Amino acid sequence: MKLTMPILALLVALLLVASQSIYTVDQTKYAIKFQLGEIIETNADAGLYFKIPLMQNVRYFERRNLTLENPDVDRVVTSEKTPLEVDFVVLWRIVDVKQYYVAVQGNEDLARGRLSQTVRSNLAEEFNKATMHEAISTGRDRIMTETRQKADQDARNIGVEVVDVRLRRLALPADVTGPVYARMESERRRVANELRSLGAAESEKIRADADRQRQVTLADAYRAAQKIKGEGDAKASAIYAQAYGQNPEFYSFYRSLEAYKATFRGRSDLMVLDPTGEFFQYFKQSGSQRGGRAPAK
Amino acid sequence: MSLNDPQWGKRGNSSGPPDLDEIWRNVNRRLSDLLGRRGGGDEGGGGSGGPPRRGLALGGAGLLVALVLLVWLASGFYIVDEGRRGVVTRFGKYTETTQPGPRWHLPFPVETVDLVDFSQVRTIEIGYRGSTQNRNAKEATMLTEDENIIDIQFALQYNLNSAEAFIFNNRKPEEIVKFVAESAIREVVGKSKMDFALYEGREQIAQQTRDLMQRSMDRYKTGVFVQKVTLQSVQPPDKVQAAFDDAVKAQQDRVRLINEGQAYANDVVPRARGMASRLMEEANGYNTEVTQRAEGDASRFKSVLTEYSKAPGVTRDRLYLDMMQSVLGNSSKVLVDQKSGGNLLYLPLDKLMQQAAPGTVPEATGVPRAAPVPEPTVTVDPTRSREALRSRER
Numbered sequence: 001m002k003l004t005m006p007i008l009a010l011l012v013a014l015l016l017v018a019s020q021s022i023y024t025v026d027q028t029k030y031a032i033k034f035q036l037g038e039i040i041e042t043n044a045d046a047g048l049y050f051k052i053p054l055m056q057n058v059r060y061f062e063r064r065n066l067t068l069e070n071p072d073v074d075r076v077v078t079s080e081k082t083p084l085e086v087d088f089v090v091l092w093r094i095v096d097v098k099q100y101y102v103a104v105q106g107n108e109d110l111a112r113g114r115l116s117q118t119v120r121s122n123l124a125e126e127f128n129k130a131t132m133h134e135a136i137s138t139g140r141d142r143i144m145t146e147t148r149q150k151a152d153q154d155a156r157n158i159g160v161e162v163v164d165v166r167l168r169r170l171a172l173p174a175d176v177t178g179p180v181y182a183r184m185e186s187e188r189r190r191v192a193n194e195l196r197s198l199g200a201a202e203s204e205k206i207r208a209d210a211d212r213q214r215q216v217t218l219a220d221a222y223r224a225a226q227k228i229k230g231e232g233d234a235k236a237s238a239i240y241a242q243a244y245g246q247n248p249e250f251y252s253f254y255r256s257l258e259a260y261k262a263t264f265r266g267r268s269d270l271m272v273l274d275p276t277g278e279f280f281q282y283f284k285q286s287g288s289q290r291g292g293r294a295p296a297k
Numbered sequence: 298m299s300l301n302d303p304q305w306g307k308r309g310n311s312s313g314p315p316d317l318d319e320i321w322r323n324v325n326r327r328l329s330d331l332l333g334r335r336g337g338g339d340e341g342g343g344g345s346g347g348p349p350r351r352g353l354a355l356g357g358a359g360l361l362v363a364l365v366l367l368v369w370l371a372s373g374f375y376i377v378d379e380g381r382r383g384v385v386t387r388f389g390k391y392t393e394t395t396q397p398g399p400r401w402h403l404p405f406p407v408e409t410v411d412l413v414d415f416s417q418v419r420t421i422e423i424g425y426r427g428s429t430q431n432r433n434a435k436e437a438t439m440l441t442e443d444e445n446i447i448d449i450q451f452a453l454q455y456n457l458n459s460a461e462a463f464i465f466n467n468r469k470p471e472e473i474v475k476f477v478a479e480s481a482i483r484e485v486v487g488k489s490k491m492d493f494a495l496y497e498g499r500e501q502i503a504q505q506t507r508d509l510m511q512r513s514m515d516r517y518k519t520g521v522f523v524q525k526v527t528l529q530s531v532q533p534p535d536k537v538q539a540a541f542d543d544a545v546k547a548q549q550d551r552v553r554l555i556n557e558g559q560a561y562a563n564d565v566v567p568r569a570r571g572m573a574s575r576l577m578e579e580a581n582g583y584n585t586e587v588t589q590r591a592e593g594d595a596s597r598f599k600s601v602l603t604e605y606s607k608a609p610g611v612t613r614d615r616l617y618l619d620m621m622q623s624v625l626g627n628s629s630k631v632l633v634d635q636k637s638g639g640n641l642l643y644l645p646l647d648k649l650m651q652q653a654a655p656g657t658v659p660e661a662t663g664v665p666r667a668a669p670v671p672e673p674t675v676t677v678d679p680t681r682s683r684e685a686l687r688s689r690e691r
Contacts, residue, residue, distance in 0.1 A: 004358055024406075026389035027465045046390035065467040065517055067476070089476045091517060137442045137487045163517060166480040170487070171438055177446065181536045184445050184491075188540035192547035199551030203558030210562030214569035221573030225580030232584030236591030243595030247602055253613065254601065257620040269628040279621045 020053035029060040030097040032106075042098050061106055065093045065163055068112050074120055075173065076127040078135050083176065084127065087169040090119050092155065092162050099159030111158055115151065119165055122150045140167060324370075327403050373404040380416040382460035385409070394461050413460040418524065421475050423482075424450035429530045438534070439483045445491040450529040451503070453478050453510070455521050462520030470519050474510075477517075478526070481509040491533075495541075499528050 025031040025043045033041040033049070035056045043049055051058060068090040076086050092115060094100045104110040126143040127135055135143065144165055152162040172180060244251040264271065275283055376399050377383045383395040387408045395410070402408040424437030429450050437448045455474060457463045467473055485505045486494055494502060507526045514521045533541045605612045 007358065024389040027386055027391045028468075029389070046386070046388070048388035062468060064465065065473070067469055067472055069476070089480070091473065132444065133442070136440045136444065140484055140487055164513070166476065166513075167483070168476050168479050169435070169438075170440060170483060172440070172446070180444065180446060181534065184533065184537045185540040188537065188544045192540075192544040195544070195547035195551045196554075199547075199554035202551075203554040206555065206558035207561050210558075210565045213562075213566045217566070217569040217573045218576070221576040225576040228577070228580035228584045229587075232587040235584075236587040239588065239591035239595045243598050246599070247606075250602060250605055250609075251598065254598065254616065257616055260620055261623050264624040264628050271625070271628050271630040273630055273632045275632050279618075279625075 017053065021050055022048060023051060023058050024048050025060070028062070028064050030063050030094065031058050031060050032097060032101055033058050039098060039101065044097070059101075059106065061094055061097050061100065062108070063094065065091050066108070067091055068115055068119075070116070070120075070168075073169070073171075074123070076124045078127055078130055078132045080132060082132045083173050084132075084135060085169070085171045085173050086123060086127070086167060088119065088123060089166050089168050090115055090151070090162060091164040091166070092160050094159055095161045096156075096159035099157075101159075103158035111160060114158060115155060115160065115162070118154045119147060119151045119162075122147045123165070136170065140170075143167070324401055327408075369404050373401050373408070375400055375402065375410055375412075377412060380414065381412050382415040382457075384411040384413055384461050384464060386411070391461055391465060394459075411464060413457070413464060415457050415460050418454050418456050419471075420452055420454050421471075421478065422450075422452050423475065423478055424448070425529065436479060439486045441486055441491040441494055442488055443490050446534050447486065447491055447494055447531065448534055449482065449486065449494070449531050451478075451482065451506075451526060452529055453507075453526045454524045456524065457520050458522040459520035462518050464520075466518040466520065470521060473517060473519060474514070474521055474523075477510050477513045478506070481513065482506045482526070484509060495531055495533070499531055503528050 023031070025046045027046040029046070031043040031049070032039055033043070033051055033056055035052075040056070049058075070088050073085040073087045076084050078084060092111075100106060100111070104114065123143070126146055130139045130143060134140075144167060148162055148165040151165060155162045244255075273280075375383065377395055377397045379397045381397060383400055383402075385392050385395060385402050385408055387403065388406075392408070400410075402410050423433075425432050432448070432450065434448075437450050439447055439449060441447055453474075463470055482502070485502050489498055489502060503526045507523050510523045510526070514523060532538065
C-alpha cells in the first residue's frame with residue numbers, strides 16, 4: 001500500500017505530460033504547429049498528433065466551407081448604363097493553411113475583407129460587359145462563373161479557394177422601378193382591353209349567327225308554308241272549276257246574288273234606289289196591268 | 298469479461314441480437330485496432346494486461362483500476378434514435394456513421410459521437426415569415442426575363458442524405474441552403490417570362506429550382522437533399538396589382554360576354570324554330586280550310602244547280618227576290634224617282650243617315666218618304682245583322 005501514493009503521483013504526472021504533448025485535429029479543422037513562433041508543421045488530416053510541451057504550440061483554422069455575405073447591396077451598371085442592385089454570397093474555404101496564415105495572419109475578417117473587395121470589383125466588371133437581359137437571364141450563370149474564376153485566382157494568394165460566387169438578389173434600384181411599374185401596368189391594360197374586345201367580338205359573332213339562323217329558319221318555313229297554301233289554293237280552284245263549269249251562266253247569277261248579299265248587309269249601307277227596277281215592278285202597280293204599263297227604263 | 302459475452306448475447310435476444318453482437322465485435326475490433334495502430338496507450342495497456350495476476354500488494358490497486366476501466370468502457374454506450382445518425386470521430390478524425398439502435402464507441406477522449414437529425418424534414422420559408430401575409434419584400438422581389446418585377450414567396454423542404462457531410466463540410470449549412478435557394482429561384486425566374494411565372498409555369502419553376510439547388514448542394518458537399526420547393530404565392534407587385542386584377546377580370550368579362558351571346562342565341566334560335574312550326578301548321582290549316590270550303594261550296598252549288606235545272610225560271614226569280622229581300626231588309630234606303638228631275642242629286646247623305654227628316658229633301662215631291670223603313674237612323678249592330686244574314690243564308 002505504500003507504493004500506491006507514488007504510483008498515483010506518477011500517473012498524474014504522466015497524464016499531465018501526455019495532455020501537453022498530445023493534440024488532436026478535428027475533422028473540421030486545420031492545425032499549424034509552431035515552434036517558438038515558427039511554423040514547423042501543418043496538419044491537413046484529422047487525427048492524433050504529438051508535440052513537445054512548452055516549446056511547441058498549435059493553432060487551429062477552419063477547414064469547412066465558409067460563407068461571405070455582402071452586408072449591403074452593390075450598385076452595378078450594365079452595358080446599356082442601367083443601374084442594378086446586386087447582392088451576392090461567396091462560398092470559400094482555406095486550402096493552403098500555411099499561406100493563409102502568412103497572408104492574413106489567420107484572421108478570418110481580414111480574409112473576408114480582401115475576398116469581398118475582389119469579388120465586388122470583378123462582379124462590377126462582369127456586369128459592365130453584360131446587357132440588362134443577359135444580367136437577368138441568360139448571362140447570369142456566366143457572370144457568376146467568371147467572377148468565381150477571377151476571384152479564385154486572386155484568393156489563392158492568401159491560401160483560399162473560392163468555391164462559388166452566387167448572385168443572391170438582383171433588383172432594380174427604387175428610383176427606376178417607377179417606369180417599370182408603369183410599363184407593366186400599360187401592358188396589362190393592353191391585355192385586358194384585348195380580352196374584352198375579343199369577348200365582345202365573339203359574342204357578336206354568336207348573336208349574328210343566331211340571327212342568321214332565325215332568318216333562314218323563318219324563310220325556309222315561309223317558303224314551305226307558301227307552297228302548301230298554294231297547293232291548297234290550286235286544289236280549291238280545281239274543285240270550284242269542276243263544279244261551276246257544269247253551268248257557268250247559272251254560276252255567275254248565283255254567285256252574284258251571294259256577292260250582293262255579302263256586300264249590302266249593314267244598316268249603315270244607304271241605298272238610293274230608283275223604283276223603276278225589276279224588283280219594284282209590282283211596287284207601283286199590281287201585276288194585273290203588267291205588260292200594259294211596264295216600268296219604263 | 299469473456300464470461301459476460303454469452304450473457305450479453307442472451308439478454309440481447311429480446312431487443313435485437315444482431316446489433317449487440319455487432320457491438321461486441323465492434324468493441325473487440327476497435328480495441329485491437331487501436332492497440333495495433335497506436336502502439337498501446339496507457340489505458341489500453343492497462344486494460345489488456347491481467348491486473349489480478351500481479352502481486353498481492355498491487356491486488357487492491359489493480360481491482361480499482363479494473364473497475365475504473367470498466368466504468369470508462371461502459372461510458373462508450375450510446376443510443377441512436379430513429380431518424381438520427383451517429384457520426385463517430387476518433388481523435389477528431391471521422392471514422393464512421395452509425396445507424397439507429399444501441400451503439401458503442403471507444404470512450405472519451407478517444408472517440409466522440411455527434412448525433413445528427415437525419416430524416417427530419419427541415420423547412421425554410423423565403424419571402425415570408427410564418428404566413429404569406431407577412432411578406433419579406435427583399436427576399437420576395439425578383440426580376441423576370443422580360444424585365445418585369447414579380448413577388449414570389451416559397452418554401453423548401455429538405456433533409457440530409459449524408460450526416461457526416463452535413464457537419465464536416467460547411468460551417469453554416471442551413472444558411473447555405475437558404476442563399477442557394479434564393480439564388481436558384483432567381484436564376485430560374487430570370488429565364489422565365491412573367492406570364493409563365495405567374496400562371497402556367499409555377500410547377501416547372503418549382504421543379505427547376507429544386508434541381509438547380511440540388512446541383513449546388515452536391516457541389517458544396519453539404520449532405521443536403523432538397524425534397525421539394527413549393528411556391529406559396531406568385532404575384533405581381535402591389536403597385537400594379539390592380540392592373541393585373543383587371544386583366545383577370547377582363548378574362549372573366551370575355552367569358553361572360555360569350556355566354557351572353559350564347560344565351561341570346563339559345564333564346565332566338567329555338568323561338569325561330571317554333572315560329573317556323575307555326576307557319577307550317579298555319580299553312581297546313583289554310584290548305585285544309587281552302588280545300589274543304591271549296592268542296593263545301595262546290596257541293597252546295599251542285600245541289601242548287603240540280604234543283605235549278607228542274608225549274609230554271611222559278612228558281613231564278615226566287616233566288617233573286619230572296620237576295621233583294623235580304624239586302625234591302627237590312628239596309629237603309631232612299632227611294633228616288635229619277636224621272637222627276639236631275640237636280641235631286643244633292644242629298645245630304647250623312648244627315649239622312651242620322652235623321653230621316655223629310656224637310657231636308659224639299660223638292661222630293663211625289664217621293665214616298667222612306668216609308669218602308671220605320672227607323673232609318675237606328676244604328677245597327679253589325680254583328681247582329683251579320684248573324685241575321687248568316688242565319689238567313691242557311
